[in-house]
Amino acid sequence: MDVNWDAFKFWLDFTVWIIAMAVAIAAWVRSGSNKNKETINEVQEDIHQLDKRIQAVEALAKAAPTHEDITQLREQTAELGSKLDGMRNTLNLIHQYMLNKKD
Numbered sequence: 001m002d003v004n005w006d007a008f009k010f011w012l013d014f015t016v017w018i019i020a021m022a023v024a025i026a027a028w029v030r031s032g033s034n035k036n037k038e039t040i041n042e043v044q045e046d047i048h049q050l051d052k053r054i055q056a057v058e059a060l061a062k063a064a065p066t067h068e069d070i071t072q073l074r075e076q077t078a079e080l081g082s083k084l085d086g087m088r089n090t091l092n093l094i095h096q097y098m099l100n101k102k103d
Helices: 005-063 067-102
Strands: none
Touching: none
8 A cells, every 4th residue: 555645744734834823823812812901901000090199189179178168267367357457557546646745
């Protein structure tokens, strides 16, 4: 019985070629999957950073004065202004008295 080695070599080469193509396709798919994982990790890191920033802003917002606090400060400032006006008038009167007393 004669074995056709050329046909055997052809089928062996063909099988090796098919296996090589399958490995190449698998590697290509896997590299795409790795790129997706990297991108997902980057997005998750961005989300984590934004979450930190949001928490910082929320903490500042909780410590910020309310409208009632600002209204109270305005009232106190107005009271202080009126007291200072009264003190200025009193000092002006004292000043005038001292100037008139010298004469």
